[in-house]
Amino acid sequence: MNPTTNIAIRAARQAGNVIMRSFSRLDSLTVSEKQANDYVSEVDCNAEQAIIETIRRAYPAHAILAEESGEHGKDDFQWIVDPLDGTTNYLHGFPQFAISIALMHRGRLESGVVYDPLRDEMFTADRGGGALLNDRRLRVTDQKGLKGALLGTGIPFRDQRYIDAYLAMLRALTQETAGIRRPGSAALDFAYVAAGRIDGFWELGLSIWDFAAGALLIQEAGGVVSDIGGGSRHFETGNVIAGNIRLHRELVATIRPHLPETLRA
Numbered sequence: 001m002n003p004t005t006n007i008a009i010r011a012a013r014q015a016g017n018v019i020m021r022s023f024s025r026l027d028s029l030t031v032s033e034k035q036a037n038d039y040v041s042e043v044d045c046n047a048e049q050a051i052i053e054t055i056r057r058a059y060p061a062h063a064i065l066a067e068e069s070g071e072h073g074k075d076d077f078q079w080i081v082d083p084l085d086g087t088t089n090y091l092h093g094f095p096q097f098a099i100s101i102a103l104m105h106r107g108r109l110e111s112g113v114v115y116d117p118l119r120d121e122m123f124t125a126d127r128g129g130g131a132l133l134n135d136r137r138l139r140v141t142d143q144k145g146l147k148g149a150l151l152g153t154g155i156p157f158r159d160q161r162y163i164d165a166y167l168a169m170l171r172a173l174t175q176e177t178a179g180i181r182r183p184g185s186a187a188l189d190f191a192y193v194a195a196g197r198i199d200g201f202w203e204l205g206l207s208i209w210d211f212a213a214g215a216l217l218i219q220e221a222g223g224v225v226s227d228i229g230g231g232s233r234h235f236e237t238g239n240v241i242a243g244n245i246r247l248h249r250e251l252v253a254t255i256r257p258h259l260p261e262t263l264r265a
Contacts, residue, residue: 002126004059008079008101008113008213009122011054015047015083015099016117019090023118026093041084041091044068048083051101055079062103067209078104082209086185100187102212112213112220114191123191123217131194131220140223140244143199146176146254149247152189153182154203162204168258169202176254190214193242194221200243200251202228204263208235215242224248229259239263 022029022043030042048068055064059079064072066081079101084090086097095118103111114123123138125131131138143149151173156166174180181198183189186206192198194217212235215225226232228239230252241251 001124002111002129004103005111005113005124005126007055007058008103008111009115009124011051012099012101012113012115012122014050014054016115018047018050019043019084019097019099020117023090023093026091029091031091041087043090044084044087047099048081051081051083051099065209067207076106077110080104080209080212082187082207085187085210086183089184094184096183096185096188098185098187098191100209100211100213102209102216104212109212109216109219112216114187114213114217116188116191121191123194123213125194125213125216125220127216127220129220131217133191133195138194138217138221139196140193140218140221141196141199141247143244143247145246146173146250147178149177149199151177151180151251152192152198152201153180154184154186154189154206155182156204159205162260162263165258165260165263166204169255172254172258173202173251186210187214190225190242191217193223194218196221200241200247202241202251202255204228204239206238206240208238210238211240215240218242226252228252228255228263230256237263 063075063078082100090097099115101113112125225242227234234240
């Protein structure tokens with residue numbers, strides 16, 4: 001395993017300890033609203049600090065982009081950190097949240113970790129080295145198309161500009177598939193695609209820290225991640241589709257007619 005992935009695992013476990021220590025006292029946490037329907041708690045900030053300190057001890061020169069505290073330094077190596085993906089779930093005691101840590105070198109993903117501290121599931125990926133859940137190798141499903149597929153999604157909750165387009169996509173895919181799930185943590189949704197627990201995923205308006213690690217997991221598990229129009233600008237746009245090659249192709253074809261012109265890539 002890549003040494004940087006080992007550091008990401010160590011950082012994720014440190015953050016997991018912070019998160020789980022507070023899970024039994026949710027009513028006493030300090031919470032603020034960053035923007036409409038987007039919350040941050042003291043746990044997010046403390047978990048992020050634990051991650052940054054762990055990375056800094058191992059790689060003091062590396063840059064870090066963290067959801068709550070922004071950019072730290074400039075370097076060809078940049079860590080992408082979401083200390084608690086699924087904060088709203090966490091604050092309600094809903095058991096679907098995770099820590100996401102990725103490393104990019106000059107814009108290319110090198111290491112990725114998504115950690116579910118509640119279930120002690122550590123999803124890891126090294127560029128060119130495959131993806132694992134704890135010690136088990138991951139592979140996306142061989143689902144041949146939309147018929148019979150189980151999809152994950154995220155409902156746009158911050159930016160409502162494309163809600164009508166999204167609902168049209170949802171309607172079209174509901175008619176074609178076995179079911180659609182919206183658990184509320186994109187990091188885990190991506191990990192679940194890599195693990196074959198769901199066949200595919202799509203969402204609008206994600207931030208890079210929501211899915212950088214998950215994107216590498218899917219790629220190393222044999223899947224495809226793209227912009228929602230099928231292009232390669234997903235880290236710029238935050239509008240994503242993921243799945244195996246065949247399913248990805250059908251998702252793009254089904255969603256494309258409902259895309260506003262501004263989302264076509």
